[in-house]
Amino acid sequence: MSPKLWTNRLSVWHGIVHGVNGLLVGRSVELAGLSRVLQSAAGGVAGVALVGGDAGIGKSRLAAELVAEARERGFNVLVGQCAELGDALPYLPLADALRSAEQAVRDAAAAHPMLGQLLPGSESAPAAGLTQQRLFGSLLGLLADVQPVLFVIEDLHWADRSTRDLLVFLSRMVQSERVCVVGTYRTDDLHRRHPLRPVLAELKRLPAVMSVELGPLAPEALADYVVTLGDVDPQSLGLIVSRAEGNPFYAEELFAAVAEGEILPDGLASLLMSRVEVLSEAGQAVLRAAAVAGRRVEDELLREVSGLPLAEFEEAVREILSRGLLRVDGRGYAFRHALLQEAVYTDLLPGERTRLHAAFARLLTSPAELAHHHLAGHDLAGALAASVEAGRAAERIGAPAEAHRHYDRALGLWERVADPGSLTGESYEKLAFRSAVMAADSGDNHRAVAQLRALPQTSEVSERLAYYLAEVDDSAEELAAAERAVDSATTTCELARALATYARCLLWSSRHHEVEAYCTRALETARAAGARDAEASAMLTLAIFLEVRGDMARAHELVHAAAEESSGDLAIDLRARYQHARIHYEQGYLSAAAETADDGIKLAAGNGLKWSTYGTDLRFLRFLIHYAAGEWDQAETVAAGFGARVGTPHEALLSSVALFVEVGRDLPAVGNRLDLLRPFWDDELTEYMSRGMAAEHALWHGDPATALEHVRAAMARPAEGEAVLVRLAAVALWALAELGTTEGADELLQHARFAVTVGPTGDGGHVGPEGRAWALRAEAEWHRVHGRLDVELWRRVVEAFDFGFVYETARARWRLAEALFAAGDRAAALAEWELAREAAARLRAAPLEKALLQFGRRARFGVPTDDGALPSGLTARENEVLKLVAEGLTNREIAERLFIAQKTVSVHVSNILGKLRVSTRTQAAATARRHGLLG
CATH class of the missing domain: 3.40.50.300 (P-loop containing nucleotide triphosphate hydrolases)
Incomplete structure (x- = not known):
């Protein structure tokens, strides 16, 4: 090669690799x-x-x-x-x-x-x-x-x-x-x-x-790009542009060929190989070995596989680098472009390819790469052993799909290798079991179930089969598999896990009455075997069973014990903390629920599980605790952590949580969020929450007909006995009361009563305090639909929500104040109204505040009207004077502050005392504070 061509060649490849003069064309x-x-x-x-x-x-x-x-x-x-x-x-x-x-x-x-x-x-x-x-x-x-x-x-x-x-x-x-x-x-x-x-x-x-x-690239842009590579005459430029068809890499190769005066072959692959064929024999050998390694290869490994003496190897590498076929990459080399590696690899003879793969297999230590090279080198025994080891390695680093693939490859080789058990250190059945578990961990439960069904039904196999069948909702077979796992157990550990899984399968079946006996047996067996994971699982299943039966004391004891000590399985540990916090929350123990949820959130975050199922569920629960406790600013912060993107049913469920505060505060985001959630209303819980909140939003904006449509659509989905019906029924009755119609009211009330009397299991199970409070509100709203404001019933609603549920207590006080006022008890109505206003103001619950102000005006509780007058009879100027009186100012000081005559102030003060029916300035200030006249 001439010195000029050599210099031009180096500049071309340097420009291609490092970016031509910093330019990006087209x-x-x-x-x-x-x-x-x-x-x-x-x-x-x-x-x-x-x-x-x-x-x-x-x-x-x-x-x-x-x-x-x-x-x-x-x-x-x-x-x-x-x-x-x-x-x-x-x-x-x-x-x-x-x-x-x-x-x-x-x-x-x-x-x-x-x-x-x-x-x-x-x-x-x-x-x-x-x-x-x-x-x-x-x-x-x-x-x-x-x-x-x-x-x-x-x-x-x-x-x-x-x-x-x-x-x-x-x-x-x-x-x-x-x-x-x-x-x-x-x-x-x-x-x-x-x-x-x-x-x-x-x-x-x-x-x-x-x-x-x-x-x-457009022809003009490609021409501009080729010109940046170096000097080229117009004829060659036109040839390169027409042949490259807009592909910059192809253009680079054509330019390099033209620069060396070579005849241009047809097709990119032929062109690439023409670049390789001008290498020395040693250079070609090294490049072929590099192609078998893949896109990148370590220097020492490439030298060993090439089999060349060090000096000859280094000279060959320099030649390859000078032609831009490889580039230095850390401690090794990389092909300039994947297309070049593919062209060289494809050009290898079958035997040559096999021998090079085998050479790499002798030198490599990575199980995954070993498996690849052994298989390509037709060493089936080596491929089997390496595949199993690669599966174990993938399993350890959290790549279950790849672990499953490696194990499946090994299973496919099993019958083609002599003494495979010795090579892998385990039996076919054990390997197939591991493959099934990895399939399930990667989200393919159906594949896991198919593999487990094909295996001898040992206790371990049947237990996992039952567990995965529960995930795919095959209740009949899951119970049979769980029962088979119990019957075939040969060790106490196997029996403990089989019993725990069997109890879990029974929990929501028609045989749920058997759960306690199996859980008790599972706990005894697990403790004897030291199987902490099975013990914790049985505790949690029994706790849920006892909870729906109303035995809250024992349920609390069990979830507390399950959460106290690590089981060695993070999924079980997070599940324990979630259930512990949930039971506290549903029983109204908000402080304890918050503490336990925070502990679970910390455990999840510390292990990188913030976005795992239970990590998300714990934060979901934390939002509800903040919301119930009236910590709405904190609730908004938690909801913001879920993000506003809605692309999957899970994201829709998380997004719908934010509606509780957004509707309660009448934030502008409500409309947009409902638009995002509408396509996901085929998901049960998302529809319950988002349509229920959409109904409340419509009611706050004076559209009870739309509210009723939302609730009836959501209630059309579940079977009777679903606890969520209670709240939806209460909201629907609120809408009927605003519409002034009783049509459908009795049916709605029956839905609510059925849900709390029949319970989650359909046979009189336990309902928590929030559920009971909503049931009472449904009763009170039913009476309101029929024109009756039942004071005692609304008082019971207030008491039922007053376990720490700040917002619902305030809403119930609003209705209680209306009922008391209608009954003629103005003082008691005012007291409830003031408590509700204070809570609504603290929450910044704008719709509730507005409703309370409207009622306060009707009741003449001292709320300013639109024209500035007060129901108590005070004018706007008298209200200004009253505020300054309450500050302790004298008539002269008030006159100076308001730029009016002192005598005028004296007249205003006399009018104020008369209208408020008090005799002293101190009494006037106290009355003003009590009635909210001071703002």
């Missing part, structure tokens, strides 16, 4: 869109961008430009790349990103044990349950710790299942954090059944996700 619109997402993240509105396009179209170049901009803005940058090994390497881009991150980020990651074990030299932590959820939560915590952050995941089309799940999690969970997540993927690799397709479809529906599709 992608200004796309970069501007990504920059807006980054800017929003800098301002505290997290965002996600998905960048798709054909191979070589410029996705990585665009991402690199965004990375540079992020660094200039002071972002911490994490960049990870998926590998073509696919599911063999779970969380590879996350591990990749953490390992190459700044030291401060790596130090922060090490503080999160689940992330720290992805760093080099870290040991996998012992499993304590919910491993994947802990890992996801830990990453969310890390991103919050080191924000602002740009996290780029490249080549999502090769992502493993766990990485895809992680992307979905981040896309939904990052909201107010200063975080930007960017993923790139090849559109030409996404065949019809590609697993990334449904993920992309789901994510692109989210409002925070921006989709960027890179198409071919």
Whole structure:
């Protein structure tokens, strides 16, 4: 090669790898869109961008430009790349990103044990349950710790299942954090059944996700780009632009070929291989070995596999680097583009490929990579052993989908290998059982059930089968499997777990009366065996059983005992704290409920489980406790932590929680939130809550007909006996009273009575104080529908809610005040009205305050009217004078303050004393305070 061509060649490859003179040609619109997402993240509105396009179209170049901009803005940058090994390497881009991150980020990651074990030299932590959820939560915590952050995941089309799940999690969970997540993927690799397709479809529906599709560069833009690569004559430029068809990578390769005076072959693959074929024999051998390793390879490993002497190897690598086929990447090398690696790998002869895979397998230690290379090298015994070990490793780091895949691969090889039990250290049945458990942990309960059904029905297998069948609502088979687990148990531990699961399956069945006996037996067996997890599970099941039976003292004892000591299983420990807090809450012990919920929330957050099922449920419960206790500002803060995004039924349920305070305060967000929730009204609990609150919102705005529509639609769903009917029935009766009709009132009252008398189990189960209070309110509202304001009944409603439920107590006092006033007891009505006003003002419950003021005006309780006059007869000026009298000012001081004559003040004071029916200024001030005349 001539010196001129050599120099030109080096400058071309340097420009391609590092960004040509800092220029990005033809992608200004796309970069501007990504920059807006980054800017929003800098301002505290997290965002996600998905960048798709054909191979070589410029996705990585665009991402690199965004990375540079992020660094200039002071972002911490994490960049990870998926590998073509696919599911063999779970969380590879996350591990990749953490390992190459700044030291401060790596130090922060090490503080999160689940992330720290992805760093080099870290040991996998012992499993304590919910491993994947802990890992996801830990990453969310890390991103919050080191924000602002740009996290780029490249080549999502090769992502493993766990990485895809992680992307979905981040896309939904990052909201107010200063975080930007960017993923790139090849559109030409996404065949019809590609697993990334449904993920992309789901994510692109989210409002925070921006989709960027890179198409071919326009001829003019591609020509501009080629010119930046170096000197090129017009004829060659036209040839490159026409042949490249808008693909920058193809254009780069064509330019390099033209620069060396080569004949241009047809097709990109042929062109790429023409670049390889000019290498020396040693250079080609090294590049082929690198292609078998994948996109990246360590220097020492590549040298060993190539089999070349050190000097010859280093000379070959220098040659490859000089031609831009590989680039230096840390302690090893990486292909400049995945297309080049694919072209070299595809060109290998079958035997050559097998021998190179086998060579890598002899040198590697990673089980996942070993399994891949053993299988590709046709070493089935090695692939079996490595697959099992890779499954165990994936299980430890919280990648159940990959663990299941590895175990399933091993099961597929089982019959093709001599003495597989010795190779793996376990039996086929045990391995199949582990595979089923991992399938369930990754969310595929149906697959788990199918695998367990195919196994010999030992106690362990039957117990898990029953557990998973309960999740898929197959009650008949679940009971049979649970009973089989009990009957076939051979150890006390097996029996304890089987009994605990059997009791749990019985809890909501027609045989629920057997629960206590099985729980008692499970507790005795678990304690004898030291099986703390089975003991805690049985305690919780028995506590719920006793709760619905009304034996609250024993229920409290059991949930307290279950929550006191760790079971060794985080799922059970969080479940125990949730149930403990819930029972306290439902029995009206709000302070104890808050303390227990806070303890559970702390446990969840400390283990990265803030967004796990029970982590979310605990915060959901904490909101209700704040709401009931009248701590509405704190409740709003908790609800804000759930975010405002509504893309799944779970997110809709969380979002609907915020309506309690938003409706109570008549905030502008109500209408928009109801619009977001409307598509999710096919979910039972979401419809109950959101339509119930929509009804109250309509009532506060004088639209009882719409309120009634909402309630009747929600009540049409459940069977009788659902406790939620009580509140809905009471709200519907409120609407009927406002409409002035009795139609349907008796039926609504019967619904409410049935729900509290029949109970959750349908045979007279226990109903908590809030349920009983709502039932009393339904009775009182029924009387109001019929034109009767029953003082004693409304007094009972007040007393029933007054266990700490501040808002409902205030609403009940409002109705009690109306009833007392109608009965002629003005003084008692005023007292209740004042208490209700004080609570409404403290809560900033605007609709209730307005209703109380309207009633106060009608009752002439000293509330200003629209024209400034007072029901007591005071004029606006007299009211001003009264306020200054209450401050202790003399007539002269009042005259000076109001710029009126002292004699005029004396007349006003005399009028005030007469109208208030008092004889002294002190009595006037006291009366004004009592009647709320001082504002």
